[in-house]
Amino acid sequence: MKIVGIVGSSADFSYNRLLLQFIGRHFGADFDFNLAKIKDLPIFNQDDDQTNSAPVQELAQVIEEADGVIIATPEHNHTINASLKSALEWLSYKIHPLDGKPVMIIGASYFTQGSSRAQLHLRQILDAPGVNALAFPGNEFLLGNVKEAFDDHGDLKDSKTISFLGTCLQKFQRFIKMTEFLNQPEAEVLPPEDLKATGTIDTTIQGVDKSAPDWVEQAAEVAHAVDGKTYVRLNRGILTVDQLNYFLASMPMELTFADSNNQFLYYNQQPDTGEKMLASRNPTQPGNPLINCHPERARKNVEWVIQQLRHGKQDVIRMHVPTHGPDKFVVHNYQALHDETGAYKGLNEYVLDIQPIIDWYLQQTGQKLVGDVDAVSGASEKSGPAKPAVDGVSGASEKAAAPAKPAVDGVSGASEKH
Known part of the structure; x- marks a missing residue:
């Protein structure tokens, strides 16, 4: 299973990047995990269409190839930051790689509430018709007080936090498998079969009752x-x-x-x-x-x-x-x-x-x-x-x-x- 983590920050140092890197190290045996960055994306401007630029196309491609996406969002002024919002605008303007894609939201913040309000707003954005992602319900992972949460090696310190994160990730993998059925195309309706064999083909032996017990001899x-x-x-x-x-x-x-x-x-x-x-x-x-x-x-x-x-x-x-x-x-x-x-x-x-x-x-x-x-x-x-x-x-x-x-x-x- 391929999962891509999107760092919802363009900052050179980000605790959300640190959190995703920890997921890759600690849970990497459970799924194929890679990070994608939004740092190089241009600011969204409909009058200056950059949909076909390399950074936008590369991000769209890694999302398309993934079975699921994890977005780690910071919280700025009670919502997601401008760079993540801009990235989602590019991904819902002329291209739609998140359409039908299962997405798990996580986040890290300096404060006790983690990124709860930013996650709520991000969930609403993912549900917008242009984005149309399948946001993973519940299982909110809100990492607060991040300055004290990591050790010098970039690993989470608290064992209960690690255990809860692991549980959320396991459920997300099951959610991905469930959404595979939702994303399947509708079954093609094929023409009905004439099991009564009422028609004829070039090799049909005519003039003999098909149901006759001695059909072989008559035919x-x-x-x-x-x-x-x-x-x-x-x-x-x-x-x-x-x-x-x-x-x-x-x-x-x-x-x-x-x-x-x-x-x-x-x-x-x-x-x-x-x-x-x-x-x-x-x-x-x-x-x-x-x-x-x-x-x-x-x-x-x-x-x-x-x-x-x-x-x-x-x-x-x-x-x-x-x-x-x-x-x-x-x-x-x-x-x-x-x-x-x-x-x-x-x-x-x-x-x-x-x-x-x-x-x-x-x-x-x-x-x-x-x-x-x-x-x-x-x-x-x-x-x-x-x-x-x-x-x-x-x-x-x-x-x-x-x-x-x-x-x-x-x-x-x-x-x-x-």
């Missing part, structure tokens, strides 16, 4: 689909239809294909080993619109997944489905498919239990999973909302009730915009 007859030992030319190979089936059935994962019309067309039927599939399919599902493959409670999540893939918000979405027992770590992966022009052509859902791969890797390398959080499976689970355990294509994991707007496993980088 094969209408389309004169090849089978058996007939060769199929692929982009880098030639296989018979039988060989393709052998090859796909041997994959150590369950594969499903739904086209861009949201019609469920294929799954690699697994050999009958007596074990249930991780995401159960049945021979009557191919051909069905996706809406037929899911209970009503799961359809919003299905739509969200397809929207993300179709509109390029994400290329891969991964979800851990924890309903298979402690000896498995089952991941549902949703991969967008594109043609040579980049057009969306559907999705490939592949489901696999990665636990055997993890166990094999640990055995081969001699490494172990350590710590309170499973280094492989649970890195982000404590900090994020619960992930929906819903099969985006077939409804295989329908037992888990999913939230309306699913969060996505951090492995895929998918939740940055949500």
Whole structure:
């Protein structure tokens, strides 16, 4: 976390600068802390626009790059001094780096009340429409009698004062994290998905009821689909239809294909080993619109997944489905498919239990999973909302009730915009 401290004084010696320097030394391990100065800024004059001058632009840039700002203000005649007021005028005239930026106010003064009245006025200024900063409420740190507050090394003497300052800074860091949600752009409303697959695309086999239990057989007859030992030319190979089936059935994962019309067309039927599939399919599902493959409670999540893939918000979405027992770590992966022009052509859902791969890797390398959080499976689970355990294509994991707007496993980088 980056925090910048602004010294609200242009004096060569400033106790407020001393206070910020102490914060940097004493609490620097908790966040990345740098000081910014206002000493070189010109006095604000609207008739002599200095917005693009180096001092103003440099200050604006360090504020833009920071996650939060701490302003240490002195008190002059019951308010902030002229140089700090001038700096804030530049930062709210044609540029607005403090807009939506969390700001903590502190201050040091020669007198007992610290800089209480200056802090009150500064809070009002930060709330002005042109500034529009997010002033950290409460937790006022008012350092009075500053001549006696520091030792010869520039460190605060009183342990209770240091402890209170540390508490305020910890709360400010939490405040910064909270404001990240306030500053997020509104979620883009994507076009709804036709899960009933009522439209047609160039590969739609027409004249066959999509919900027919023998859709594969009917569609094969209408389309004169090849089978058996007939060769199929692929982009880098030639296989018979039988060989393709052998090859796909041997994959150590369950594969499903739904086209861009949201019609469920294929799954690699697994050999009958007596074990249930991780995401159960049945021979009557191919051909069905996706809406037929899911209970009503799961359809919003299905739509969200397809929207993300179709509109390029994400290329891969991964979800851990924890309903298979402690000896498995089952991941549902949703991969967008594109043609040579980049057009969306559907999705490939592949489901696999990665636990055997993890166990094999640990055995081969001699490494172990350590710590309170499973280094492989649970890195982000404590900090994020619960992930929906819903099969985006077939409804295989329908037992888990999913939230309306699913969060996505951090492995895929998918939740940055949500």
